[in-house]
Amino acid sequence: MADIYLSVDVGGSQTKIIYQLAGSKKPNYLLMPPAVEEITKTKLDNYMARLGWIGSPSPDQQLWVVWDERVVVLGDFAACFDPQDRIKELKYENALWKVLGAIGLIVETSNIKVSPKKPLKVELALLLPWNEYSDRRRFEEQLRKMLAGFGVRNTALKVSLERFLCRPEGGGLAAVRIKQQGIDWLRSQQLGVLMFGHRNTTALYFDRGQLKLGDSPLLGFANMLDMVIEMTSGLDRERLALAIFQARYAVLDEIYNPNYSNTRRPDWSTCAAIIALASAKDPNLRDKEIQDIGKAISVATAEYWDKLERWMSRVLPAQLDEVIIGGGAAYHVEPELEKYFNCEPKIETQPSLSRNSYGSGGTKIRTSGYKSKDYNKHFTPMIWGSGISEQVKQTFNLEKKQFGEQCTSSRLVDCFGLFDYLVGLEATNDKS
Structure with missing residues (x-):
């Protein structure tokens, strides 16, 4: 031992x-x-x-x-x-x-x-x-x-x-999913694994049990951050990355609003964490700086995703049965991933216990699963963190709904697997 x-x-x-x-x-x-x-x-x-x-x-x-x-x-x-x-x-x-x-x-x-x-x-x-x-x-x-x-x-x-x-990288998530589903399942699947990291983005492809392909170029989130930094002034990777994810976390209810068919992205220039990045003292200059930072994030995100999409199309087959998604940077491109894999979040309606809302149809909630958004296209279900994010939270007492603990649990899943x-x-x- x-x-x-x-x-x-x-x-x-x-x-x-x-x-x-x-x-x-x-x-x-x-x-x-x-x-x-x-x-x-x-x-x-x-x-x-x-x-x-x-x-x-x-x-x-x-x-x-x-x-x-x-x-x-x-x-x-x-x-x-x-x-x-x-x-x-x-x-x-x-x-x-x-x-x-x-x-x-x-x-x-x-x-x-x-x-x-x-x-x-x-x-x-x-x-x-x-x-x-x-x-x-x-x-x-x-x-x-x-x-x-x-x-x-x-x-x-x-x-x-x-x-x-x-x-x-991604092997921990693959090991967990195989443990959950079994070897016979793996031998019947075309399975993809995507890890979106700070330095690398990694893809693994299993064809009916055999690891057929792997790739891990320097297409990490740092590339997107560097694009924003080039278009703005006075920012660095660490502050910018923290602000982007804080801004996203602050409006999770808006991002995952069950009344919309897909995940949304924040209006960056209205987010407190992004506003705090501005350094100009003059109110007019400060407002312009905030708008420029928000626009830079949007432009850099589009360019970052374009590179990712072209790479994914090159290394992964179009007819995957399932794709495991991991890495903190994946959440930044969640809307694009849903579109790429033809995923629409499943929405359930929970009956309301309030007498005042009787007959209102209950409360809509978003589940962790997906359905096909366009039935004329191939649908690849996305499995975030191999479904073990909750297990990681419980193991390390990260169940509180706080920004830092949510980031930690998403970063630990591959290592935990x-x-x-x-x-x-x-x-x-x-x-x-």
């Missing part, structure tokens, strides 16, 4: 980590900013000396890894050392340091006792973009070498990698 079961998704906007300790009844999760920066030991020492004793930051706020006399700072701590924009770099190389950092962080925050003579036993599952999936053996070889002896913060660690499982598959392998071994 392993000491730690670990699933890692090294996304472009966040590193998602799900882990469970031996003997624990349920998993936990960690989220870290994606920044990774190599510095000298002298630079780290000088920084800590200048800092002196000021407050008591948590381990995740001052996270660094030491291996073979190299020092790499991670997450929030990397921001203190002028990190480079690495969104176009290969994920797997930076993922090595992130895995080491995650293990060290789990050890420290969980108060796991470590021994210099007895290595920790870890089972690891990792998600990589399809275009880096072929690097998984190289990653595993280098990771085992690094795990033999490394340091995280002030703790020296040795780790034995008991199991290594690597899947392309792969984690579920990993611990399922252990359970199968125990039974046998």
Whole structure:
């Protein structure tokens, strides 16, 4: 039995980590900013000396890894050392340091006792973009070498990698759906998986059980954000992305209004989160700036979708039986996805319990399912997050209707699906 079961998704906007300790009844999760920066030991020492004793930051706020006399700072701590924009770099190389950092962080925050003579036993599952999936053996070889002896913060660690499982992004969602429906179902389906990430957009295509195609170009949400930034002034990716999703979340009732046949998009220039992005002081200039930001988002979204649509048409067959949708950026192009797959949300009417509304026909609500919008065209049902979003919310107590918790649950589904598959392998071994 392993000491730690670990699933890692090294996304472009966040590193998602799900882990469970031996003997624990349920998993936990960690989220870290994606920044990774190599510095000298002298630079780290000088920084800590200048800092002196000021407050008591948590381990995740001052996270660094030491291996073979190299020092790499991670997450929030990397921001203190002028990190480079690495969104176009290969994920797997930076993922090595992130895995080491995650293990060290789990050890420290969980108060796991470590021994210099007895290595920790870890089972690891990792998600990589399809275009880096072929690097998984190289990653595993280098990771085992690094795990033999490394340091995280002030703790020296040795780790034995008991199991290594690597899947392309979207593989966690595919594993969950196959578990739900069964192998016989998979062998009768043409199944697509689409993951809309910050850095990559990934497509997987299963033809009656066989993975026929995968692709993972740099068509992530960051492309759309960069288009907006080019058309405006004073914005950056992080602030802009946060504002866009806050604006969307603030008008969910309007976006998913059951009186309309499809998902709608906010009027960006009227959203408080978008208005807050404007920096001009003069009221007239500020109003013009807000209108320009709203127009830039609309124009960039249309261009972003045009690129996605042409790519999807090239890599996926037109006659899919089902498509699994994942990734936070998918929600930004939800109206376009519904049109592309000929989906119209199903609407149900719930009887009203109020006497005053007796006979009014009840309340319309939107369900999670779809029907064909145009019966003359092929209909491909979309399955958002393989239907496990609610399970993720319940597992990690994310059930409150708050913006941050909704974003977290949608980001964790792929990582959670792969984690579920990993611990399922252990359970199968125990039974046998």
